[in-house]
């Protein structure tokens with residue numbers, strides 16, 4: 447049994463199921479201003495560069511305060527948009543204007559049993575998003591219903607081996623401040639560096655199927671088998687890590703172990719991955735970008751034609767720089 451409908455509006459539900467995400471106006475101007483002001487109050491000293499999530503912080507008070515405020519401010523709209531739901535808090539996400547502020551392509555962790563329940567990430571920017579300031583980019587149709595996989599910090603992504611094939615198919619979410627991109631947490635997403643001259647602030651707010659048990663998986667990377675330990679967790683476990691980048695890779699010290707399950711992530715690569723991504727994207731109603739992988743040989747016929755027309759010899763037309771540019775164009779289309 448898949449998760450019961452979580453959107454009140456059947457059209458929202460249908461679009462969300464098809465695409466794995468839905469774009470909806472969410473916070474009004476006043477709510478955006480309120481969350482933006484709170485961010486400034488709580489972050490008097492900003493880092494020089496990088497991407498940050500509030501959940502990386504070791505300050506428990508700060509993380510609880512933000513998570514509770516998100517539940518309060520988002521409630522107005524939750525009540526209008528959702529049914530059969532439980533909110534589970536959230537965090538600020540910010541990108542400093544710097545080349546290292548990108549976030550690697552990923553799927554969010556499995557936090558509910560996705561065969562029965564659903565977990566949403568309501569990603570809401572506090573400024574207008576442009577192609578330059580680090581937009582969220584999603585791979586339409588790559589969610590659990592199309593390809594059911596489990597995710598955890600010590601588990602690989604099914605597209606890891608050839609992740610560039612997934613990168614090529616991402617679509618940027620160019621949305622105004624307060625407009626949410628509501629993602630299924632299993633959807634593949636990424637965000638490029640912020641190339642503007644201002645910080646890019648956003649909020650991630652969690653909503654799940656009503657009363658769904660939070661779960662988390664731990665794969666001991668020392669083990670050479672497919673045993674994965676499953677834990678029942680509190681709703682706000684993602685803000686309970688003290689030293690985020692160390693603790694997420696360790697066996698959890700909070701929650702209750704339910705014992706082990708046998709599971710192996712199906713790893714796809716090359717043509718098999720490409721075909722799967724093509725199906726995902728086209729089923730979601732998006733165009734798959736057919737990108738030629740092979741670096742083409744310079745085509746002699748073309749050169750001869752150009753040489754006679756332009757009366758230039760090979761090296762005048764095809765300087766090493768031109769060749770490099772041509773190859774880049776043929777590979778990336780830019």
Ligand SMILES: O=C(O)CCC(=O)C(=O)O
Nearest residue numbers: 539549554569637648650
């Ligand atoms: O804010 C971003 O750029 C990325 C957000 C993200 O990965 C998430 O909300 O799960």
Ligand SMILES: [Fe+2]
Nearest residue numbers: 552553554635
């Ligand atoms: Fe994410």
